[in-house]
Amino acid sequence: MDKNTFTVINDEGKEITCNVLFTFDSEETGKSYIVYTDNSVDDQGNTQVFASIFDPTTQSTKLEPIETEKEWKVIETILETLQEEVRKKHEEAQGEGTDNKE
16 A cells, blocks of 8 residues: 555446545554545535545555444544644635735
8 A cells, every 4th residue: 555545446346546634543442544535526525535444564455344333433533623623724824815904
């Protein structure tokens, strides 16, 4: 697995390149997770994001499904935190571009 991309074969036998958004280890679950996108969009126009369990000690792109509610909650919390940080940085950047003369 490249650090930034990897390829999977979908159900139709087609190769799809996925971009790694981030990886993390959870002390709570004792597992490693990968969060990634294939750059597809959903019906609302949002980029689809996926998460799986993976083994960072191998070169294999074998991804395991996340099956417990506890694991999904850990991932959702991290995603929400990252989205909030991005939103704050965007707002700060917007504020820096404005002229505050009275």
